[in-house]
């Protein structure tokens with residue numbers, strides 16, 4: 001069977017963990033040459049060796065997407081290696097780990113969340129779009145919380161709403177270059193990011209254990225389960241593939257029904 005991404009060069013930020021890692025593995029299975037950009041060296045090397053074990057091609061660059069000098073340098077290295085980029089997936093992201101209202105949120109937390117989740121996409125796109133001379137496809141990780149909000153994470157929700165608008169604005173500007181730009185808005189998926197925010201904050205959210213907060217998250221998803229990184233990676237694969245060749249500027253909700261509204265038929 002023909003692989004969907006044969007010959008494509010894909011840069012995946014946040015590919016050391018969670019949704020980014022699963023996307024990297026899936027893309028490699030579909031024939032892409034995968035470049036992982038992440039601050040987590042150990043996780044990045046693990047992703048690369050998992051891909052190489054299955055005879056795929058992958059490389060890891062340790063970079064922090066918040067800093068333009070690092071992104072620019074890594075983009076030059078990718079250009080030297082492959083001469084082009086076809087796909088960019090922006091999955092690097094952080095939560096508002098110190099959960100709280102705007103009054104309770106330190107300014108540094110605001111800067112970290114906005115710089116990683118929004119400026120990071122601005123910088124990777126700024127330096128990689130010029131390498132997409134034959135057209136390309138970008139997928140940004142927004143969130144269900146870019147469309148509705150939740151309590152005590154105002155900066156995270158704001159950053160993800162910004163990702164949706166940045167996606168649409170980039171889609172409009174670069175349609176003429178045959179570069180499609182879409183984003184995915186996941187509901188809660190069981191990853192290191194969510195584990196960290198639950199472990200740090202479950203008491204402040206009124207739960208007596210991390211497990212009871214996980215259960216509350218699960219029961220808010222009408223389909224009765226949390227998402228997995230694979231649920232999201234499969235949609236990202238669809239968006240970057242030729243199957244979605246007429247899609248640009250879309251914000252695709254993948255959330256097991258979480259944003260549909262509250263159900264009053266009883267708990268599951």
Ligand SMILES: NC(=O)c1ccc[n+]([C@@H]2O[C@H](COP(=O)([O-])OP(=O)(O)OC[C@H]3O[C@@H](n4cnc5c(N)ncnc54)[C@H](O)[C@@H]3O)[C@@H](O)[C@H]2O)c1
Nearest residue numbers: 014016017018019039064065092093141143188189191193
């Ligand atoms: N897991 C969910 O429930 C969920 C829901 C909605 C949206 N998202 C979004 O999906 C994306 C991936 O989340 P995940 O759950 O896989 O998280 P994760 O923590 O498992 O992975 C995030 C990766 O980003 C990397 N990263 C963080 N800051 C970075 C920086 N400054 N530079 C480079 N790399 C950096 C981390 O090292 C990590 O490998 C994020 O943008 C997140 O906001 C996740």
